[in-house]
Each structure stands twice: as structure tokens, then as C-alpha cells.
Amino acid sequence: xxxxxxxxxxxxxxxxxxxxxxxxxxxxxxxxxxxxxxxxxxxxxxxxxxxxxxxxxxxxxxxxxxxxxxxxxxxxxxxxxxxxxxxxxxxxxxxxxxxxxxxxxxxxxxxxxxxxxxxxxxxx
Numbered sequence: 334x335x336x337x338x339x340x341x342x343x344x345x346x347x348x349x350x351x352x353x354x355x356x357x358x359x360x361x362x363x364x365x366x367x368x369x370x371x372x373x374x375x376x377x378x379x380x381x382x383x384x385x386x387x388x389x390x391x392x393x394x395x396x397x398x399x400x401x402x403x404x405x406x407x408x409x410x411x412x413x414x415x416x417x418x419x420x421x422x423x424x425x426x427x428x429x430x431x432x433x434x435x436x437x438x439x440x441x442x443x444x445x446x447x448x449x450x451x452x453x454x455x456x457x
Contacts, residue, residue, distance in 0.1 A: 358385040437452070
């Protein structure tokens with residue numbers, strides 16, 4: 334058992350190095366390898382090894398690239414403001430109100446009082 338685990342944030346639970354996890358998860362993915370036996374050989378819980386294998390397959394254990402930060406130059410330029418054009422609105426479409434066997438078509442600008450009178454007469 335060549336685990337180099339450091340004590341984790343909970344008492345008695347080691348934090349295994351990512352390269353160790355990756356190596357075992359890769360071994361567990363090989364055909365013919367018993368994940369249970371591999372976990373037992375390294376003193377691990379088999380569920381932990383299955384999780385590492387899932388993480389490896391999901392790309393969560395990828396090799397870490399260089400951890401450097403680079404600044405790039407940025408140039409801010411003033412551009413002239415474009416004139417704001419009034420937005421084109423779509424022409425209002427009439428709506429249809431169906432009450433029993435009657436159909437009432439209402440266009441934009443219809444008198445509200447007249448519409449109320451028509452609808453009340455259709456309800457009775």
C-alpha cells in the first residue's frame with residue numbers, strides 16, 4: 334500500500350493526492366481488473382474507488398496544466414454614440430372573444446363602454 338494520505342478536515346479521514354486517485358481510477362478502468370480487489374489491496378473502501386473512477390470518466394481528474402496567470406493588454410476607445418431610433422411596433426391585431434355561439438372581434442381603439450355593453454348583452 335503506497336498511499337501518501339494527509340489528514341483531512343475530519344479526524345481520521347485522509348486526503349489522497351490527486352495523482353494517486355487518478356492512477357488507481359485508471360487501473361480500475363482497465364478490462365479484467367476487479368475494483369473490489371484493487372481497493373482491498375490499497376486499503377480503500379470500494380465505494381471510494383468507484384467514485385474516483387466516475388470522476389475520472391467525467392473528466393474531473395484531468396491533469397492540471399500550468400497554474401500561471403497572464404495579463405493581457407486592454408485598450409478602451411471612445412466610440413461616437415449612435416442615434417436612438419424609435420422602435421418599430423407591430424400593428425395591433427384584433428382579438429376574438431367567443432361566448433356561446435357568438436364571436437366578437439375587437440380591434441385597437443374600440444370604445445370600452447361599447448364593448449362592455451356588447452359583452453353584457455351576450456351573457457344574458
